[in-house]
Structure formats: structure tokens, C-alpha cells
Amino acid sequence: MGSFSVKPVKVGICGLGTVGGGTFNVLKRNAEEIARRAGREIEIAQIAMRSANPKCDIAGTPIAADVFELVDNPQIEVVVELIGGCGLARELVLKAIDNGKHVVTANKALIAVHGDEIFAKAREKGVIVAFEAAVAGGIPVIKAIREGLAGNRINWVAGIINGTGNFILSEMREKGRAFADVLKEAQALGYAEADPTFDVEGIDAAHKLTILASIAFGIPLQFDKAYTEGISRLTSADVNYAEALGYRIKHLGIARRTSEGFELRVHPTLIPADRLIANVNGVMNAVMVNGDAVGSTLFCGAGAGMEPTASAVVADLVDVVRAMTSDPENRVPHLAFxxxxxxxxxxxxxxxCESAYYLRIQAKDHPGVLAQVASILSERGINIESIMQKEAEEHDGLVPMILVTHRVRERCIDEAIAAMEALEGVVGKVVRIRVEQLN
Amino acid sequence: MGSFSVKPVKVGICGLGTVGGGTFNVLKRNAEEIARRAGREIEIAQIAMRSANPKCDIAGTPIAADVFELVDNPQIEVVVELIGGCGLARELVLKAIDNGKHVVTANKALIAVHGDEIFAKAREKGVIVAFEAAVAGGIPVIKAIREGLAGNRINWVAGIINGTGNFILSEMREKGRAFADVLKEAQALGYAEADPTFDVEGIDAAHKLTILASIAFGIPLQFDKAYTEGISRLTSADVNYAEALGYRIKHLGIARRTSEGFELRVHPTLIPADRLIANVNGVMNAVMVNGDAVGSTLFCGAGAGMEPTASAVVADLVDVVRAMTSDPENRVPHLAFxxxxxxxxxxxxxxxCESAYYLRIQAKDHPGVLAQVASILSERGINIESIMQKEAEEHDGLVPMILVTHRVRERCIDEAIAAMEALEGVVGKVVRIRVEQLN
Structure with missing residues (x-):
């Protein structure tokens, strides 16, 4: 291999947890491979950490007293923020930028919520803030949308962008287990946090979707406008009925361009079982991007974990090394546009928003309810794609009636559901899950 | 949207066929979207074509008398080569570089065979040669490997990188049709050329694989060393037996790192039916990349066609626009390293090379043949994963015996096959298809 006459790029890593530890190890292990690509060596000049990571051999690497010592270290050219959260992380990233340093981060919440502030400061200072690892871990989907599909008018993006949620749904389907049961296992396996709200209620996915939508459509980051619905109320019954109708349920983030504006929504979604993305199981992530020239594309891989996320962090470092000598006015814009x-x-x-809908209605076992339900839908111009009526269940004598509608505006189905719930023959709430074809 | 104070980048398009026409149309239709990303407008300053494309409205666009007039036009900053082939295309690309122009090409044969010469000249002149559209059409897989996975030591790449071949195999499996029959339809549909050799014998795939291997591993382009085996001898019988064993047959390009060197091979391959890539059907392409940090990733989309390929050409143009003002010494290297x-x-x-193998043996209907075959394998240390023995077929009284082996060196299976074919109880040639797990 060649020798590298240019001096190494000096990098500081803040945080040596899962992703920080992975980044440290990948930079060390693949140092030669990386330098052969980048044309310069990447040197870990300093690390700042709350506690040591038993998976990392940091002997010989200078340790900073805290993240601000690192961020103020004049030797450091690129700061890698891997501490997570929006408080200290925001402060240190802004300080690093202020100090004229480039930043690489895996922090989706930080970018989704404070990205506009951060990028504005970065432009002012002429530095790069790279965040490939913030979305879908090791899958280079930010780069794919921002650069690889730059010729397209993007129509929609739909992704399985939370591995914990996908693990839970996969287990529910494959083994007929209940949500709460699988969640406990996911926590034991370390996939889910002690407080699983961010994962199972779709907040984590909404952070990532906010970023994807921004780079796909050229819109500001608007996390607060994302609609978020979790998977905690999904039942095995719905998973099974969906299966019987030829669908799989996935927790999707969907961003769609319409003539009136942009849809930005995270919710459980029925997808036809023969779509590739319907067959992405376990903790894997997958993002579909539909562009007017390219059609539908799919990007799939590990969405989390020590080294998959580090893969994205290191790729960003290589990008920064290549771009740091370029004209700041002519770089890839942070948000693609x-x-x-x-x-x-x-x-x-x-x-x-517009979608097709799966509806499960608990009806009393007497004729006429189906006719009433059908007429509620037809009065509102909602077409029915398929109907499945099961036998009365033994213990309560109720008949589950399952409908899939054609595409319709959400407020229209809301009205129809309210009318159904008011029927004498309908018991309890109507279960409603959105349906997308993704073709 | 913003205004663009910088003057437009002037681009010349050579060839207005399928890809050239698509590129022209996408650049026109998405001009605003593209400028919002690139920060500069991209102007088609001249086109050179053999004949008009009825799908393109070229009124108002200057036409060159021939490609060399375009390449010598001092106004043109980027030449887009979309004429195909290795003769005139090579000449015009070298001339464009010599004239100090950047080049975007979709020409896989040109890059696979003459890439080293072209890139050497480009380095000498400080210009960029971009070729995302040369591999897997609209899927930005060159960028994914070269940049998005730059932190990894890549272990292997495996791809369905010829749409025609995948269409034929998908039809054979789904409808039980014969190879020759589907090929005729593919030709009628315009998927396959009048001379389908490049597609069905794997030459086109080998061109693309050569490029993928080079950017994945940091090795020179070595198309002449690629092993190529087509799909024209595949029978419906083998497609069906594979299915019964839980596999699908795909025409894969596989590049693999081993301790002794690199494997570079294109051939029909059995893949477990539950792998995502086994379910990529029709003319779609898909490339799996396995890296030491990221694990396995999959990139899927349209591998050919007017606008999908144009999507990649235009993305390359945007890349070139951004990189043309940068230091030539610090750009992404043409071949990633x-x-x-x-x-x-x-x-x-x-x-x-090493692989597992599917073997189909036509045995005379008497006991003992299986024992002899088993002993031939065990003498060579080849383990059997599964055996399927069918009833004797009515018309010839022969018994098809199907084996899947564990992984073994190819020369070892060659010897075993020779020994089997020499058995008195074995009739004709042993059918051998490689098997890969791709997990």
C-alpha cells in the first residue's frame, strides 16, 4: 500500500458507550483500510467518557477530563458526538462548531429537534456536521437520498427505522406472542431500553423520519408536526387477521409528497406480504425511497448496534476528511437542498393524510350489522376492498368483522368509525390500522 | 426557492438513446429540484446523437455534428457519454479528459475493460470520471460501497446485476416455463437484445461485478480474470428441485475476499428462499454488501431502463458539480481506494474458489449408486447437507438423485463429479449449480 505523506486527521470521540466504543474499535481495526480509501490516516487524538468500555483497549489514547476539554482542544479537527440526548450534546456540538471544528454525530433527537440551529451555525463557521449514523444505523440511506438520488423528485419515503419495534412485531407474528411478553424479552436482550417509550411509541422513528423527510423533499426539520402512533396497542388477533388477508403489520415511518403539503407519520401499517420490506424481520431496518425517475428502491441492513452504527460514523469521518479542504459554499448541503x-x-x-384502512369491528351476532356498516362507508364514498367475517367467538358471542377500505382521507374514515361505534349492533371501539401498498 | 447567482454548469450529452433520452428528460423535468440541491443549474448546452429520440423534445437545444464536435466544444464543462460500446466511447472519453472536461458515463464495459487507462488519464488532468449508472442502474450502489461503507473491510459482494437474466429466471420459476421460451418473450418485450449473449451468458454481469469488486476491495479492474457462467443451460427440473429443497436460483455476481486472494465469479446460484435477495424478481436488481462492521446490507431497485439509469447519471452530474471546485488530490478516488x-x-x-454445491445425478434404477456417490464424496472430505431421491421417471427408468454439499474447494467437487460420471450406474453428465447462504 501507499504511504501517507499528509499528516493524520485528528479526531476526538465524545462518549465511549455502544456506538462510541464501536467507532473506537472500527477506527483502530480498519485503520489501514480506511487510510487506503481516505488518503489520510484518521487518528483518535482524544476521547472523553463517563466510564470505560470493557470492549475497548484505550491504552495510549489521551483521555480528556470532560467533553468540553476535548471540544476546546486546539489539536482536534473533528469532534464525534456520541453521548446522546439533547442537553449536553447540543451544547458541546454548538461549542465544537464555534471552535471551528467539524462534527460527526449519531444523535437523531439532536438533529431532528435542534438541527436547524446547528446547521445555521455550521454554515456561519464553514464547518461540516455529518449525521449518517442518526438514521437506520449502518445503512447509508442519508447519502443515498441526499446524493445518490439527487436527480429525482422524491415522491415518498417509507421505512422500518426502529429495530426494537420490528423485533417485537416479528416475534408477535412468527410465534403468536403478545406485545407485553415480547417487550420484556427485548428488554432482557438489551434491544429495548428500561423505558421503552421512545421505541414502541414511535418517537425514535419520528426523529429519524423527520430527518429523512427533510433531505428527501427539501423542507425544514419539523419534528413537532410528525404524527406518531405506537405499537403497544396491537393485538395478536390483528396480526393474525392481517396475515389471513395477505398482509404483514410493520411499524413504519412514512413521508409523502401531496399536492397540498407533506405527510409525516409513524404508525403500525399493513403491507402486502409479498413486498420485500414486509419480509424484513427482527432488528433489521429497511427504508424504501420512491423517486420520479428511479421508481422504488429499498435499502436494508442493521439499524442499530455497536459496529453497524460505527460503520456510518466512520463513513462520515471519511467524508469529512475528503470535504474539509473543499469550498464550504460548494459542499453537499446538510439537508440535501x-x-x-x-x-x-x-x-x-x-x-x-390519505391511506387505506384495516378496520376490525366487534359486532353482535345478528344480521344487518354488516349492511349498516357497508352503508356508513358507501355514504361517505369509501370503497371496500375486502371483507372477512369470522364465526362468533365462543366466550362473548361477538362476531369480529374485518374490512379493508380503498384509499381515503383520514378525517373521512374518522367520521365513518364514529358512526359505526354509534350503531347498536357494534360493541366497543373499532380497531383501525392504516394500509399501504408501497409499490 | 432561492435564486442561483452562480452561472449554470454546461453539460454535453453524447447519445440520445434509452439512457441519453432519459437523462435529457430528467434534467429538463427536474431542473428546479436539481438546482435546489446542487446550488447551480445544470444546462444541456449541446447534444450529439445518431438519430432523434421521439420521447425527447429537443427544440432549442444545440445539436453537434458529431460527438467530437461536442467534446471539443470549449463551452462544455462535463461530457456525458451514453453511446455505449468500447470503441468510439473510449476514444471520446479520452478526448474529453484530454480537453480537461469531467466525464459521466453509464458504460460498464468501458469502465470494466478500459477503466484503469481512463482513470490514469483523468488523474493526470485533474478531472472526475463518474460511473454510478454503470452498475445496477438507478441503485446508488457505487456510492454506497465507495463512500457509505468506507469504514468497513468488505468481505463480500453478491448481486443480481442483470435484469434480463433475472426476468428469465423469475418467469421460469413462477410459471414453469423453459429458458428458450422466456428468452423469446424478453426479446419481444425489449428487455433482451437480439443477441442476448451479453445478458444470458453473464458477460454484462461480469463487467459490473469487476467494477464492484474493485471499489469494494481496492484492487485493479480485472475483467479478464472473472469467471463467467450463463443461465442458458438451466432446466425447469433444476428450478423445481431447488424449490423443493427450499432454495431459489438466481444469476449472481459474487466477489469474495479470501486469505489467498479474491473470488470473482458470475453463475447461477441456489440461495435459501427466505433471503430477501432470493425474492427480488422480474427485471429488478439487488446488491448485497457484507462488511466487517456493518454486517450484511441490501440495495435494491430498477437496474435498467430509461429513467432509472438516468437517475444515476444525473446524481453523478450533481456530484461532479459539487466536486469540480474541490482539490483534485482530495476527491473520492475513482475506484474508492x-x-x-x-x-x-x-x-x-x-x-x-469455495462454494457449496447442488448436484443432480441421473442414476440407473438399482440400489448401490447412492452408496457409491456418498463414498466418492466422503473420500474427499465433502459433507452432504441434504439428499433428495425421486421416483424413477417413467420414460427412461432413470432416477434423479439430488445432493447439496457443504462448502468445499471447486477443484475438489470437480474431481468428485468426474468420479461420479465414471460410475456404471450414472448416466450422462452430473448437473452442478453453486449454492450460497448469503447471510
Whole structure:
């Protein structure tokens, strides 16, 4: 291999947890491979950590007293923020930028919530903030959308972007287990946090979707406008009925361009079982991107974990090394589009979004309910794609009636559901899950 | 949207066929979207074509008398080569580089065969040669491997990288049709050329695999060392037996790192039916990349066609626009690794490659043949994973005996097959298809 006459790039790593430890190890193990690509060696000049990582041999690497010592270290050219959260992380990233340093981060919450502030400061200072690892771990989907599909007008993005949620849904389907039961196992396996809200309620996915939508459509980051619905209320019954109808249930983040604005929504979704993305199981992530020229594409891989996420962090470092000598005015914009060329089209409220719907109605076992339900739908111009009526269940004598509708505005199905729930022959709430074809 | 104070980049398109026409149309239709990303407009300053494309409205676009007029046009900053072939295309690309112009090409044969010469000249002149569209059409897999996975030591790449071949295999499996029959339909549909050799014999796939291997491993382009085996001898019987064993047959390009060198081979391959890539059907392409940090990833989409390929050409143009103002010494290297840091490890001959094998043996209907076959394998240390023995077929009284072996060196299975074919109880040739797990 060649020798590297240029001096190494000096990098500081903040945080030596799962992703930080993985980044440290990959940079050390693949140092030669990386330098052969980048043309320069990447040297870990300093690390800042709350506690040692038993998986990392840090002997010989300078340790900072805290993250601010590292961020103020004049030797450091690139700061890698892997401490997570939005408080200290935001402060240190802004300080690093202020100090003229480039930043690489895996922090989706930070980018989704404070990205606009961070990128504005980065432009002012002429530095790069790279965040491939913030979405879908090791899958280079930020780069794919931002650069690889730059010729397209993107129509929609749909992704399985939370591995914990996908693990739970896969187990529920494959083994007929209940949500709470699988969640406990996921926590024991270390996939799910002690407080699983971020994962199972879709907040983590909404952070990532916010970023994907921004780079796909050229819109500002608007996490607060994302509609979020979790998987904690999904039952095995619905998983099974979906299967019988030829669908799989996945927790998807969906961003879609419409003539009125952009949809930005995270929720359980029925997908036809023969779609590739319906067959992405366990903790794997997958993102579909549909562009007007390319059609539908799929990017799949490990969405989390020590080394898969490190893979994205290191790729960002290589990108930064290559771009740091370039004209700041002519780099890939942080959010794919030039900051003065963002679209002002609004994010639509969920009531204005459009989808097909799976409805499960608990009906009393007497004739006429189906006719009433059908007429509620037809009065609102909602077409039915398929109906499945089961035998009365033994213990309560109720008949589960399952419908899949054609595409319709959400506020229209809301009205129909309210009308159904008011019927004398219908018991309890109507279960409603959105359906997408993704073709 | 913002205004663009910088003057447009002037691009010349050579060839207005399928890909050239698509590129012209996408650049026109998405001009605003593209400029919002690139920060500059991309202007088609001249086109050179043999004949008009009825799908393109070229009114107002200057036409060159021939490609060399375009390549010598001092206004043109980027030449887009979409005429195909290795003769005139090579000449015009070299001339464009010589004239100090950047080049975007979709020409896999040109890059696989003449890439080293072209990139050397490009380095000398400080210009960029971009070729995302040369592999897997609209899927940004060159960028994914070269940049998105730059932190990894890549272990292997395996891809369905010829849409025509995948269409034929999908039809054979789904409808039980014969190879020759589906090929005729593919030709009628315009998927396959009048001379289908490049597609069905794996030459087109080998061109693409050569490029993928080079950027994955940091090795020179060595198309002449690729092993190539087509799909024209595949029978419905083998497609069905594979299915019964839980496999699908795909025409894969596989590049693998071993301790002795690199495998580079294109051939029909049995893949477990539950792998995502086994379920990529029709003209779609898919590439799996396995890296030491990221694990296995999959990139899937349209591998050919007017606009999917144009999507990659235009993305390359946007890349070039961004990189043209940067320091030539610090750009992404054409083949991902610095030219003085390429590996000299050899490409292995097929006999030194390792795989599992599907064997179909036509045996006379008497006991003892299976024992003899088993002993031939065990003498060579080849383990059997599964055996399937069918009833004697009515018309010839022969018994098809199907075996799947564990992984073994190819020369070892060659010897075993020769020994089997020499048995008195075995009739004709043993059918051998390689098997890969791809997990």
C-alpha cells in the first residue's frame, strides 16, 4: 500500500458507550483500510467518557477530563458526538462548531429537534456536521437520498427505522406472542431500553423520519408536526387477521409528497406480504425511497448496534476528511437542498393524510350489522376492498368483522368509525390500522 | 426557492438513446429540484446523437455534428457519454479528459475493460470520471460501497446485476416455463437484445461485478480474470428441485475476499428462499454488501431502463458539480481506494474458489449408486447437507438423485463429479449449480 505523506486527521470521540466504543474499535481495526480509501490516516487524538468500555483497549489514547476539554482542544479537527440526548450534546456540538471544528454525530433527537440551529451555525463557521449514523444505523440511506438520488423528485419515503419495534412485531407474528411478553424479552436482550417509550411509541422513528423527510423533499426539520402512533396497542388477533388477508403489520415511518403539503407519520401499517420490506424481520431496518425517475428502491441492513452504527460514523469521518479542504459554499448541503431553497409547503395534520384502512369491528351476532356498516362507508364514498367475517367467538358471542377500505382521507374514515361505534349492533371501539401498498 | 447567482454548469450529452433520452428528460423535468440541491443549474448546452429520440423534445437545444464536435466544444464543462460500446466511447472519453472536461458515463464495459487507462488519464488532468449508472442502474450502489461503507473491510459482494437474466429466471420459476421460451418473450418485450449473449451468458454481469469488486476491495479492474457462467443451460427440473429443497436460483455476481486472494465469479446460484435477495424478481436488481462492521446490507431497485439509469447519471452530474471546485488530490478516488494503495492480491481461478454445491445425478434404477456417490464424496472430505431421491421417471427408468454439499474447494467437487460420471450406474453428465447462504 501507499504511504501517507499528509499528516493524520485528528479526531476526538465524545462518549465511549455502544456506538462510541464501536467507532473506537472500527477506527483502530480498519485503520489501514480506511487510510487506503481516505488518503489520510484518521487518528483518535482524544476521547472523553463517563466510564470505560470493557470492549475497548484505550491504552495510549489521551483521555480528556470532560467533553468540553476535548471540544476546546486546539489539536482536534473533528469532534464525534456520541453521548446522546439533547442537553449536553447540543451544547458541546454548538461549542465544537464555534471552535471551528467539524462534527460527526449519531444523535437523531439532536438533529431532528435542534438541527436547524446547528446547521445555521455550521454554515456561519464553514464547518461540516455529518449525521449518517442518526438514521437506520449502518445503512447509508442519508447519502443515498441526499446524493445518490439527487436527480429525482422524491415522491415518498417509507421505512422500518426502529429495530426494537420490528423485533417485537416479528416475534408477535412468527410465534403468536403478545406485545407485553415480547417487550420484556427485548428488554432482557438489551434491544429495548428500561423505558421503552421512545421505541414502541414511535418517537425514535419520528426523529429519524423527520430527518429523512427533510433531505428527501427539501423542507425544514419539523419534528413537532410528525404524527406518531405506537405499537403497544396491537393485538395478536390483528396480526393474525392481517396475515389471513395477505398482509404483514410493520411499524413504519412514512413521508409523502401531496399536492397540498407533506405527510409525516409513524404508525403500525399493513403491507402486502409479498413486498420485500414486509419480509424484513427482527432488528433489521429497511427504508424504501420512491423517486420520479428511479421508481422504488429499498435499502436494508442493521439499524442499530455497536459496529453497524460505527460503520456510518466512520463513513462520515471519511467524508469529512475528503470535504474539509473543499469550498464550504460548494459542499453537499446538510439537508440535501440549499438552505435558501427549502420548500414552505406545510406538513399536513393526520386528518388530512390519505391511506387505506384495516378496520376490525366487534359486532353482535345478528344480521344487518354488516349492511349498516357497508352503508356508513358507501355514504361517505369509501370503497371496500375486502371483507372477512369470522364465526362468533365462543366466550362473548361477538362476531369480529374485518374490512379493508380503498384509499381515503383520514378525517373521512374518522367520521365513518364514529358512526359505526354509534350503531347498536357494534360493541366497543373499532380497531383501525392504516394500509399501504408501497409499490 | 432561492435564486442561483452562480452561472449554470454546461453539460454535453453524447447519445440520445434509452439512457441519453432519459437523462435529457430528467434534467429538463427536474431542473428546479436539481438546482435546489446542487446550488447551480445544470444546462444541456449541446447534444450529439445518431438519430432523434421521439420521447425527447429537443427544440432549442444545440445539436453537434458529431460527438467530437461536442467534446471539443470549449463551452462544455462535463461530457456525458451514453453511446455505449468500447470503441468510439473510449476514444471520446479520452478526448474529453484530454480537453480537461469531467466525464459521466453509464458504460460498464468501458469502465470494466478500459477503466484503469481512463482513470490514469483523468488523474493526470485533474478531472472526475463518474460511473454510478454503470452498475445496477438507478441503485446508488457505487456510492454506497465507495463512500457509505468506507469504514468497513468488505468481505463480500453478491448481486443480481442483470435484469434480463433475472426476468428469465423469475418467469421460469413462477410459471414453469423453459429458458428458450422466456428468452423469446424478453426479446419481444425489449428487455433482451437480439443477441442476448451479453445478458444470458453473464458477460454484462461480469463487467459490473469487476467494477464492484474493485471499489469494494481496492484492487485493479480485472475483467479478464472473472469467471463467467450463463443461465442458458438451466432446466425447469433444476428450478423445481431447488424449490423443493427450499432454495431459489438466481444469476449472481459474487466477489469474495479470501486469505489467498479474491473470488470473482458470475453463475447461477441456489440461495435459501427466505433471503430477501432470493425474492427480488422480474427485471429488478439487488446488491448485497457484507462488511466487517456493518454486517450484511441490501440495495435494491430498477437496474435498467430509461429513467432509472438516468437517475444515476444525473446524481453523478450533481456530484461532479459539487466536486469540480474541490482539490483534485482530495476527491473520492475513482475506484474508492487511493490509486497507489491498491491491493496486489490475485483474483483466484474458479478451481480455487469455495462454494457449496447442488448436484443432480441421473442414476440407473438399482440400489448401490447412492452408496457409491456418498463414498466418492466422503473420500474427499465433502459433507452432504441434504439428499433428495425421486421416483424413477417413467420414460427412461432413470432416477434423479439430488445432493447439496457443504462448502468445499471447486477443484475438489470437480474431481468428485468426474468420479461420479465414471460410475456404471450414472448416466450422462452430473448437473452442478453453486449454492450460497448469503447471510
Amino acid at each position: 440549499q438552505p435558501d431553497a427549502l420548500s414552505a409547503h406545510p406538513i399536513l395534520p393526520i386528518a388530512a | 487511493q490509486p497507489d494503495a491498491l491491493s496486489a492480491h490475485p483474483i483466484l481461478p474458479i478451481a480455487a
